[in-house]
Amino acid sequence: MSPLIKTSTLRVLFSSRLPVLASSSNNKFRPFCYPYSVSHKAEPKKMAAERALPQIFQYVDQNVESYKNLLKEAVAIPSVSSDAKHRDDCVRMVEWMKEKLKEVGATTELRDIGFQTLEGKQVKLPPVLVGVLGNDTNKNTICIYGHLDVQPALKSDGWASEPFELVERDGKLFGRGSTDDKGPVLGWLHAINAYKNVGSELPVNLKFVFECMEESSSQGLDELLMEKLKPEGFFDTVDYVCISDNYWLGTTKPCITYGLRGISYYFLEIECAKMDLHSGVFGGTVHEAMSDLIYLMDKLVDKDGKILITDIYKSVAPLLETEKQLYNTIDFDPEAYRKSIDAYKLPHNAVKEQLLMHRWRYPSLSLHGIEGAHYQTGAKTVIPGKVVGKFSIRIVPNQEPEEVEKLVFDYINKKWAERGSPNKMSISAQSGRAWTEDPDHPHYQAAARATKLIYQTEPDMSREGGSIPVTITLQEASGKNVLLLPMGAGDDMAHSQNEKINVRNYIEGIKLFAAYLYEVGKLPK
Amino acid sequence: MSPLIKTSTLRVLFSSRLPVLASSSNNKFRPFCYPYSVSHKAEPKKMAAERALPQIFQYVDQNVESYKNLLKEAVAIPSVSSDAKHRDDCVRMVEWMKEKLKEVGATTELRDIGFQTLEGKQVKLPPVLVGVLGNDTNKNTICIYGHLDVQPALKSDGWASEPFELVERDGKLFGRGSTDDKGPVLGWLHAINAYKNVGSELPVNLKFVFECMEESSSQGLDELLMEKLKPEGFFDTVDYVCISDNYWLGTTKPCITYGLRGISYYFLEIECAKMDLHSGVFGGTVHEAMSDLIYLMDKLVDKDGKILITDIYKSVAPLLETEKQLYNTIDFDPEAYRKSIDAYKLPHNAVKEQLLMHRWRYPSLSLHGIEGAHYQTGAKTVIPGKVVGKFSIRIVPNQEPEEVEKLVFDYINKKWAERGSPNKMSISAQSGRAWTEDPDHPHYQAAARATKLIYQTEPDMSREGGSIPVTITLQEASGKNVLLLPMGAGDDMAHSQNEKINVRNYIEGIKLFAAYLYEVGKLPK
Known part of the structure; x- marks a missing residue:
């Protein structure tokens, strides 16, 4: 089969099991449906993976x-996990994804993980989607x-369009979750589908935890x-772990990530009265919780970011x-970085190596913010009765969460x-450790070859300032090498207003994932 | 006409102009309608006001x-003035009240007052309702x-029932605006209606500014x-000004208010970036606006409430x-006050006179709170790009707003x-002066007699910690004595969760207003 063979020819070749074909011309306004939803039996002989890649890209x-x-x-499913009001949307999102995984042939299972206390109530956690292919x-x-x-998102936060409605502008797809992490999750789905659709079997076995x-x-x-x-043996056959929930350092050069900071998140609660009070009526005759909280929050960090x-x-x-030495070769422009966020001045004298180290290897x-205080526009004259200050420390090797807490x-x-x-103070924390891997591991080299194939450049081996605590748990559960393979760009604004993924990163990312599966398939068993 | 004459007899006496009678037995579930909506002409001869009072109370x-x-x-009209989303409700509320004033015979007018800038947009202000009777x-x-x-209100703030649905529990009417200030405004309406309904002409002329x-x-x-x-001559005929937008000091003894603190409200804005940032990706490489704001806010007041x-x-x-000396005789129990808000300890060693002075005569x-920061429940890992700290000073005689600002x-x-x-800081203010009157003025003595008639006790002549800037403007515009006549009790929780007005205060308040109109009617012209 020629690498230039057209998809239309492929359609004919496999027409017996392709009753519905996704294509750009006829599929614009109807729900996407994978051609694999019908049958996975009696597939024709597969072509070898190495011959399939060009077909897949096409x-x-x-x-x-x-x-x-x-x-x-x-994106249209507002699966905001921090808000009890959206818990049903979270469940709907997991069930939606379960159907998609089944459509590409995976066996799937929704695993119950019990309850959490949220807004003072016991709330059922959304199930975890586990799959095998x-x-x-x-x-x-x-x-x-x-x-x-x-993350939560409201148009009034400063979004240019509705956050839960994916909108394309200037080659970018704007919407909450577009890059964090719905785009990458779908990327895997599309890559698997592409293998199947060009008639090539997957070069690896896959297991999913979503x-x-x-x-x-x-x-x-x-x-x-x-x-x-782990006790059930789910990880016994796992050789490698891959997570795509992070971003390039900048906007043009791809990277592979071998380190993450951890996080230690604090809830600092002060209570001065059982209800909010009118500042005219009560001001001057209560020890206000807000001034206590502001006092404590001001003792945490200085203006240059030094933790106190x-x-x-x-x-x-x-x-x-x-x-x-590693930091010297990294492609990073402090001035472009400053401009991208319109900051007035960067700390650490805007020195590249210092900035990178303070993002990656220093806490x-x-x-x-503050929960329970006045947060709307306008001039509310309230003395809040109970306030909860929120702050977090990004922790790094070799800080242990228990020690930091x-x-x-x-x-x-x-x-x-x-x-x-005389007021009542309490503090609690949620923490996850920092993580690093060896960037010279064959798994990393395989991902580097895949990246070079797609982007025609050697990826930076980078670390990141963010935290994905599950990285460590997966490392411990599997005992295998864990790799972070970013799809999105460094200006995607995850967690912020106007989160987006570039169309280019989304589409080339699908190819990258396909190439990565191929490269890992070649690693010795 | 005997003071003990029954309302049913009155109905017969004036049946020709009372086609619809509001009564407790038949009016429970239909919209309230004043009997005066039909005609104000050809009323029978009125009884003297002093003879009418017992009828009115009945x-x-x-x-x-x-x-x-x-x-x-x-209460069902959510007329939240600080929120642009509720501006139509504000207009609806004013129009609703205009109809009610017309029903009791007033001539009314909606006065346009132009636009404001709200949430970055030009928004039309709700009109002011002006009336003459x-x-x-x-x-x-x-x-x-x-x-x-x-004030804004959400059930999730901690209300026991929907804030915009008036609900009665234990002799209290819970709902946003019940005591601040819809209950008192309707109190005037009911008092006028009662005069008319028992066939007595009003002992005074009235002008309204709502x-x-x-x-x-x-x-x-x-x-x-x-x-x-003022230039149009609206105030030329005004002899006295009365405002009912405040509360008793405690929960049992009525008071009349001759002083208010002013307010100077501040908006302290800090900007570090043009958007919110992910604390994992950017933490350590930006001068965060939040830590600057917290630093400044911590410099304003000490733990004992001393302004710095x-x-x-x-x-x-x-x-x-x-x-x-005045403070010694005021009925005020610090321990009951502390318990009413569940405070751990009161400042100023909980000394009665000191507490009163710090509510009334000291700033x-x-x-x-903070606008622009994380305020929801949960653990959002955001570095806010722009934050606005809100604080206010209750100012007192002889502090001038310009000087305080x-x-x-x-x-x-x-x-x-x-x-x-290196971040950008700006601060702006909105202020209103403090106000005091002479509690020995005949107007105050008239209100005191009315209060004693209803509550069988001499009212405290009190001041208040809150601010009603219009008090001063009305003093200046009319050049006449201004009096604050509270309807609600000191535990009504205006501006807080579960705002309420006691049924007793609402109903006796209507009688108080009627008696006040009578007493002012007797003052020499």
């Missing part, structure tokens, strides 16, 4: 509209993780992975000369004692 | 359900002010009062021995310079 290019439509469907003992097996939930609580500390997932799936918590830097891994502390608790308790307020 | 007692139903209708040159004329807008922007700094009202109504702004106490009126500073601006600029942040 097939992908011919199905761009279908891929956009499917992402539009996924292929069990050829001659092939390597990759475990793929992704998440189906998203959760819907990642943006809310992946509640319930660790227990499922360590106490259920006692001993917090003590266990940070020392910077070795070899690691230091940072951010003050996120203890330092923070001790520090806050000390500052609280110094304050001498 | 009539009021017999129409309790109707009064509740009308308040329910008013009676023009007998032998009678005194009272100008009555009230407001029809309310606005719908009070909870949003009464935007546009001062201009209307000073630049339109340089020279802020300098112009506060000195405490004279005569004023000091206080409250931190209300200058002190705050200078102080914030000084602290900002000390901070040395």
Whole structure:
């Protein structure tokens, strides 16, 4: 079969099992449907994977509209995991994805992970979607993780269009979850579909873990992975783990990620009264919770971002000369970075290496906001009765969450004692460890070859400032090499207003995933 | 006519002009309709006002359900003036009240007051309802002010029932605006209606100014009062001004209010980036706006409520021995006050006189909240790009708003310079002066007699910590004595969750207003 063979010819070749074909011309306004939803039996003889890749790339290019439509469907489900009001949407999102995985031939299962306490109530967690595709003992097996939930988003936050309606502008697909993480999750689906659609069998076996609580500390997932799936033998056949839930460093050069910061997220609660009070009537006669909270929050970090918590830097891994060298070659332009966010001035004198180190290998502390206080526009004259300050520390090797939490608790308790307020204070935390891998591992080299094939350039081996706690759990559960393969660009604005994924990153990303499956398929079993 | 004559007899006496009678027995589930909506001509000879009062009180007692139903209708209109989404509701509320005033015989007018900038857009202000009822040159004329807008409220803020659905529990009517200020505004309407319904002419002429922007700094009202109504002669015939937009000091003893603190409300804006940022990706490489804002907000007030702004106490009126004596006799129980809000400990060693002074005659500073930051439940990992801290100072005699604003601006600029942040800071203010009157004025003595008649006790002559800037404008516009006549109790929780008005306060308040009109009617012209 020629690499230039047209999709239309393929359609004829496999017409017996392709009753509905996704194509850019006729599929624009109807729900996307994979051609594999009908039957997976009696497939004709497959072509070898290496011969299939060019076909796959062509097939992908011919199905761009279908891929956009499917992402539009996924974005339209507002699966905000932090908000109890959207819990049904989370469940709907998982069930939607289950159907899609079944359509490409996977066996699937929804795993119950129990309850959480949310807004004072016991709320059922959305199930985790677990899937298996292929069990050829001659092939390597990759475990793929992704998440189906998203951060909250309101148009009034400053979105140019409705956040849960995928809209294309200037080659970009705007919508909550477009890049974090619905686009990448669908990327795997499209890559598998492309293999099947050009008549080539998958070069690897696949296992899937798709959760819907990642943006809310992946509640319930660790227990499922360590106490259920691992003992059941789910990871016994897994050779590699791949996660696509991160971004390129910049906007043009691809990268592969071998390190992530962890996170230690704090809820600092102060209560001065059982209800909110009118500041005219009560102002001057209550010890206000807000001023106590603001006092404590002001003791956490200085204007240059230096964390003020006692001993917090003590266990940070020392910077070795070899690691230091790595930063010199990374493609990163501080001025472009500054301009991309319209910052007035960058810290660390805007020195490239320093900025990268402070994103990747040093901890940072951010003050996120206050729950329970006045937050709307206008001039509300309230004395809030109870407020919860939110802040988090991005933690790094070799900081252990328990150690960091203890330092923070001790520090806050000390500052609280110094304050001498009669109000009630409490603090709690949710944490996940930092993670690093060896970028010289064959798995990383395979991903690098796949990336070069698609983007015609060597990817940067990079780390990231964000946190994906499941990375470590998957490393522990499988005992295998874990790799982060980003689809989106560094300006995708995950968690922010106007989150987007470039059409180019989405489409080339599908090809990248297909090429990665091929490259891992070639690694010795 | 005997003071004990039954309403049913009155119905017969005036049946020719009472086609629809509001009564507690038959009016429970249909919209309230004043019997005066039909005709105001050819009324039979009126009885003297002093003979009418007992009839009026009886009539009021017999129409309790109707009064509740009308308040329910008013509360159901979510006239939140700070939120552009509710602007139509504000207009609807004003128009609704216009019809009610017309039904009791007033001539009414909706006065356009132009536009405001809200959430970045030009938004039309709700009109001000101006009314006139009676023009007998032998009678005194009272100008009555009230407001029809309310503070924001969501059930999820912690309301036990829907905030915009008036619900009765344990003799209390819960609902946003029930006590602030829809209940009192309707109280005037009911008092007028009662006079008419028992066949007694009003002992005074009335003028009305009902606005719908009070909870949003009464935007546009001062201009209307000073630049339109005053030059037009609206205030030429006004002898007294009465406002019912405040509360008793406690829950059992009535009071009349002769002083209010002013307010100086601040919007402190810091911007570090043009959008919100992901704390994992950007944390450590931006000067975060939140930490700058928290730093500045922490410099404003200490844990005991002492304001830290340089020279802020300098112009506060000195405490004279005569004023000091006044506080000794006021009925106020610090421990009951503490318990009512479940505070852990009160400041100023919980000394009664000190607490009262800090509510009434000393300034206080409250931190209300932050706009633009994370405020929801859950763990959002955002670095807000732009945040607006909200705080206000309740100002007192002899602090002038311009002077206070200058002190705050200078102080914030000084602290900002000390901070040395590269971010963008700006601060703006909205202010209104404090107000006091002479509690020995005949107008106050008339109101005291009316209060004693209803509640069988001498009212406290009190001041209040809250601010009603229009009080001063009305004082200036009319050049006459202004009096604050509270209807609600001190635990009504205006601006808070579960705002309520006691059924007793609402119903006896209607009688109080009727008696007040009678007492002012007796004052020499």
